Amino acid sequence: MDFKDKVVLVSGATGGMAQEIIKILSKENCKQAIFARREEKLKEISKNITDCIYQKCDVSNPGDVKKAVEFTNIKFGRIDIAILTAGILVPIPIQTFNSKLIRDSMEINFMGNVYFIEHLLPIMKKQKSGTIAVFSTLPDKRGVPGWGTYGASKSALSWLLESLRAESKQRYNIDIITIKPGSVKTPMIEGFNRRGAISSENAAKIIVNGIKKGKKVIEFPLFQVLLTKITNLMPVFAYDLFPIEESKGEGFPQIEEKL
Numbered sequence: 212m213d214f215k216d217k218v219v220l221v222s223g224a225t226g227g228m229a230q231e232i233i234k235i236l237s238k239e240n241c242k243q244a245i246f247a248r249r250e251e252k253l254k255e256i257s258k259n260i261t262d263c264i265y266q267k268c269d270v271s272n273p274g275d276v277k278k279a280v281e282f283t284n285i286k287f288g289r290i291d292i293a294i295l296t297a298g299i300l301v302p303i304p305i306q307t308f309n310s311k312l313i314r315d316s317m318e319i320n321f322m323g324n325v326y327f328i329e330h331l332l333p334i335m336k337k338q339k340s341g342t343i344a345v346f347s348t349l350p351d352k353r354g355v356p357g358w359g360t361y362g363a364s365k366s367a368l369s370w371l372l373e374s375l376r377a378e379s380k381q382r383y384n385i386d387i388i389t390i391k392p393g394s395v396k397t398p399m400i401e402g403f404n405r406r407g408a409i410s411s412e413n414a415a416k417i418i419v420n421g422i423k424k425g426k427k428v429i430e431f432p433l434f435q436v437l438l439t440k441i442t443n444l445m446p447v448f449a450y451d452l453f454p455i456e457e458s459k460g461e462g463f464p465q466i467e468e469k470l
């Protein structure tokens with residue numbers, strides 16, 4: 212896979228990892244269509260890219276996503292690669308467990324990508340080619356104390372992408388890539404547990420190289436990948452013995468409860 216002259220759509224383009232990906236792609240002579248909610252920031256980012264269009268897009272709004280895909284296809288005449296990064300990380304302390312937080316995360320982390328896939332597929336089917344690379348997370352198989360809302364939305368996403376992958380390739384020559392980062396230093400995890408986090412520049416290099424190599428799953432960093440694979444094999448009774456505060460970090464809401 213070569214990015215030269217390709218049309219690349221990026222969602223969540225104002226984010227830590229997306230900005231680094233966009234920087235790398237700007238040296239690869241491709242055309243970029245970038246989307247996020249903060250329009251001023253998009254404008255600023257686009258100034259440094261030769262062939263770049265941008266538009267405000269809230270991925271939890273199906274109309275916005277439809278417009279984003281149409282805008283890209285009308286302006287550039289095709290969409291070769293979509294890199295869907297938009298996401299939120301919201302802690303969910305058990306003391307204040309509520310459905311709204313879970314619905315919000317599902318709307319952005321899960322449905323936001325579903326809306327994109329819905330509108331990208333018909334275009335890529337007609338082209339008989341395309342790549343859709345979507346950000347899930349490395350620990351997408353087992354629950355983590357305090358992060359149930361995030362993990363549930365990403366786990367659902369990984370399941371969906373894996374279900375689509377073989378069929379989209381065999382029927383339409385469309386590649387679906389699941390990107391599974393471990394910890395990466397971006398605004399998203401500021402204040403939470405950042406142990407072993409790699410820089411967003413390094414993460415972006417791994418992701419762009421992975422897409423170029425045609426990987427189906429891009430997971431990193433290696434040490435965390437190995438650790439996750441080991442914990443995935445642990446029996447439930449042993450997994451439940453992990454100290455519950457370990458996974459949270461100092462920014463996690465501390466809540467005094469009166470029962």
Ligand SMILES: NC(=O)c1ccc[n+]([C@@H]2O[C@H](COP(=O)([O-])OP(=O)(O)OC[C@H]3O[C@@H](n4cnc5c(N)ncnc54)[C@H](OP(=O)(O)O)[C@@H]3O)[C@@H](O)[C@H]2O)c1
Binds near residue numbers: 228252268271349
């Ligand atoms: N950092 C990590 O350690 C880590 C680990 C595993 C997975 N991930 C995943 O990697 C992806 C990128 O994360 P990051 O660390 O680069 O995070 P980030 O710096 O917080 O960037 C996320 C971007 O998503 C955009 N976004 C949030 N809600 C949106 C909405 N409703 N509509 C449109 N855009 C929205 C935000 O842009 P606007 O505010 O401008 O809309 C924000 O810039 C995310 O999907 C995240 O879940 C990150």
